[in-house]
Amino acid sequence: MNRVTMIIFVVILIGCLYILIRNLELERAQEAFAVIIAAAVAVVIFVTLKSETIGVSFPYDMFFEKETNSPVFFNDIVAFRIRNLNTGVIWNEFIAEKEWQKKIEKLGSGPDLQRIIAQNLFEANLIQRLSSLYYYNWDIETYAWKTALSYSERTHPESNKKPNVKIYTTSELKNIFKGNIFIDHILLLPPNNQLVLPKGTELIVKRDTKNKTTLIQFRHKSFDASMEFSNNFSWSVGLGSLSDILKIPTKEAQRRYAGLETNIILKAKFRPGIVGYSDMQKYKKWLEQMFKILRNDFDAELLWREIKDDLVLKHMSSDQK
Known part of the structure; x- marks a missing residue:
């Protein structure tokens, strides 16, 4: 109540x-x-005894090179936001471009190959993001600020206590995400080599090959939270508005690149009989904060708006010089 x-x-x-x-x-x-x-x-x-639910859904974009099936590497883009838009790009820091083909070969071939790559990247990018935030504790205060070219978080300095937590170690995460071709690389270096959740939280990954979805779940006696890679996806030819930003002719972009858009669905349901208690309020605040950060990182529409703002600021700065 x-x-x-x-x-x-x-x-x-x-x-x-x-x-x-x-x-x-x-x-x-x-x-x-x-x-x-x-x-x-x-x-x-x-x-x-009523249950309470929170959630959000948003579009998720990724671009591929048609010839190699590799996510596009935008190494020379001015706006940091575009690196997040194409989530595979962050892996350029961990995996040499030539190694992509070796990893992709493990997934076989077929018309669904790019979608399967996108699913693997969704899982890996999600665990990378969460482990970078919750590597020491889950009950943290996160302060966010946006500059012209980036979005950052800082955890509260007094959050360095770990009472009542469940720590998922490197070996446990590898086992849970077994089959993901990128998971070994994301767990190479701290702080991304462990994930700290509320005590009693079970981390589950469900892959439905028939319905083409991935569901990552946090199960707890007080709540169920899920992050879903939806099967509601569509394809496009070229790079869309990125062609203008990258100054790549439209015809060349259509010949070389393809885009995939799907939906990410974040949901949390709090169990009856718990709503109103202090612990539940902490869990709710934690999940609301997490969903906000994930949306900021992966919501294509939000990122496009901010990319345009970045470009406007860049042009204004150039005009003043």
């Missing part, structure tokens, strides 16, 4: 009790009193 609802409920209950006490001599007043008490108890139970 949230605070406002509780206050309103208490005020109404006190008012009813006051009226009854002032009129106890009236016929059937005691029966009415009993009815009000029973109703009050029923309302408290109903509201307390």
